[in-house]
Amino acid sequence: MTGRRAAADTVRAAVLVAPRRLVVRDLPRPATAPDTGLVRVEACGLCGTDHEQFTGELFGGRACIPGHEAVGIVEEIGAVAARRLGVREGDRVVVEVFQSCRTCPACRSGDARRCERHGLADMYGFRPLDDPPGLWGGYATHLVLAPDACVLQVPSGLDPATATLCNPLGAGLRWAVRVPEAVGARLDGAVVVVLGPGVRGLAALVGTRRAGAGFVAVTGVGPRDAHRLALASRLGADLVIDVTGTDPVRAVRDATGGGADVVVDVTAKAPGALAQAVALARPGGTVVLAGTRGDDAVPGFHPDHVVVKELRIVGALGVDATDYAEALAMLAEGRSGYETIPHTTAGLDEAAGLLARMAGDAAVPAVAGSGGDTDVPVHGVIVP
Numbered sequence: 001m002t003g004r005r006a007a008a009d010t011v012r013a014a015v016l017v018a019p020r021r022l023v024v025r026d027l028p029r030p031a032t033a034p035d036t037g038l039v040r041v042e043a044c045g046l047c048g049t050d051h052e053q054f055t056g057e058l059f060g061g062r063a064c065i066p067g068h069e070a071v072g073i074v075e076e077i078g079a080v081a082a083r084r085l086g087v088r089e090g091d092r093v094v095v096e097v098f099q100s101c102r103t104c105p106a107c108r109s110g111d112a113r114r115c116e117r118h119g120l121a122d123m124y125g126f127r128p129l130d131d132p133p134g135l136w137g138g139y140a141t142h143l144v145l146a147p148d149a150c151v152l153q154v155p156s157g158l159d160p161a162t163a164t165l166c167n168p169l170g171a172g173l174r175w176a177v178r179v180p181e182a183v184g185a186r187l188d189g190a191v192v193v194v195l196g197p198g199v200r201g202l203a204a205l206v207g208t209r210r211a212g213a214g215f216v217a218v219t220g221v222g223p224r225d226a227h228r229l230a231l232a233s234r235l236g237a238d239l240v241i242d243v244t245g246t247d248p249v250r251a252v253r254d255a256t257g258g259g260a261d262v263v264v265d266v267t268a269k270a271p272g273a274l275a276q277a278v279a280l281a282r283p284g285g286t287v288v289l290a291g292t293r294g295d296d297a298v299p300g301f302h303p304d305h306v307v308v309k310e311l312r313i314v315g316a317l318g319v320d321a322t323d324y325a326e327a328l329a330m331l332a333e334g335r336s337g338y339e340t341i342p343h344t345t346a347g348l349d350e351a352a353g354l355l356a357r358m359a360g361d362a363a364v365p366a367v368a369g370s371g372g373d374t375d376v377p378v379h380g381v382i383v384p
């Protein structure tokens with residue numbers, strides 16, 4: 001832990017000034033007030049939202065420090081903030097993406113995403129740099145804990161890069177287990193199909209396995225997903241399907257004798273996935289649409305199929321503290337195998353290259369830590 005007196009008066013950050021323009025800058029180190037704190041970032045996980053923010057699909061129009069999956073050490077903390085967050089200097093924490101006023105009806109019901117004072121408007125990783133003190137993102141050596149920030153303690157022994165996996169794992173636990181169970185689906189002994197083999201799809205796989213699913217299949221598309229499907233097999237999938245060469249409905253029927261009790265669609269930019277999910281579900285089954293599609297096209301989707309099969313279709317948006325906490329405990333326990341998912345790391349100067357590669361840009365050279373492979377990394381981590 002760096003003492004307050006030894007601290008430099010500047011911090012470093014990668015600032016997204018325009019789409020695909022990530023510039024590393026020295027910025028003034030903010031003073032800590034009684035109700036704020038400063039976290040020294042050790043690792044910041046990347047997800048699909050980071051790629052979309054980088055390429056411009058989600059760029060807000062004002063410069064910001066991206067990074068909403070930060071893990072780090074509490075370097076400074078005011079007395080009020082320390083009491084409210086239950087942390088001390090030197091503690092390793094996950095900084096949640098949403099802030100919470102803790103008093104509005106949404107916050108009191110545990111849904112900070114719909115906080116009346118914060119909500120989606122000022123998420124970590126998106127709030128503009130010119131909104132003081134500016135250090136709102138994890139692509140930086142330091143990140144500010146605002147008065148309404150939320151953090152979780154990282155269990156001792158869990159390294160920071162692995163701890164960043166609590167974001168996708170928490171999402172998988174919520175989307176594939178808590179959400180379907182909340183609408184009455186039973187996972188014990190169930191046939192589950194997960195559409196999409198990214199880190200969230202793999203989390204859905206380990207989550208449903210842990211919840212007692214009897215059979216889990218994971219689908220992917222083409223060579224780009226080949227190494228992810230291999231990873232799914234290693235993490236316990238009973239069947240992996242490349243849908244470019246195999247009809248998933250037939251493959252699941254051949255393997256199980258019927259359709260899926262629960263289908264979890266975690267695909268992005270795959271408009272045909274909803275029709276496929278509906279086709280895969282058994283009569284009376286449940287389809288979870290998880291994460292935003294970014295598209296209103298639904299080719300091949302017939303509402304009548306939902307009616308005839310009497311399906312339950314349910315949406316799932318984000319993650320909450322319960323899921324993060326369970327995910328951190330699971331990662332620390334180290335029994336699901338999820339903690340072994342390989343990550344590709346990059347420093348602040350290499351962040352743009354890693355993001356471009358994860359966004360699927362062609363002809364982008366591999367970055368440090370990639371081991372020289374040309375596959376799109378499964379899990380990217382910025383290590384400032």
Ligand SMILES: [Zn+2]
Nearest residue numbers: 046047049069
């Ligand atoms: Zn994310």
Ligand SMILES: [Zn+2]
Nearest residue numbers: 101104107115
């Ligand atoms: Zn609130």
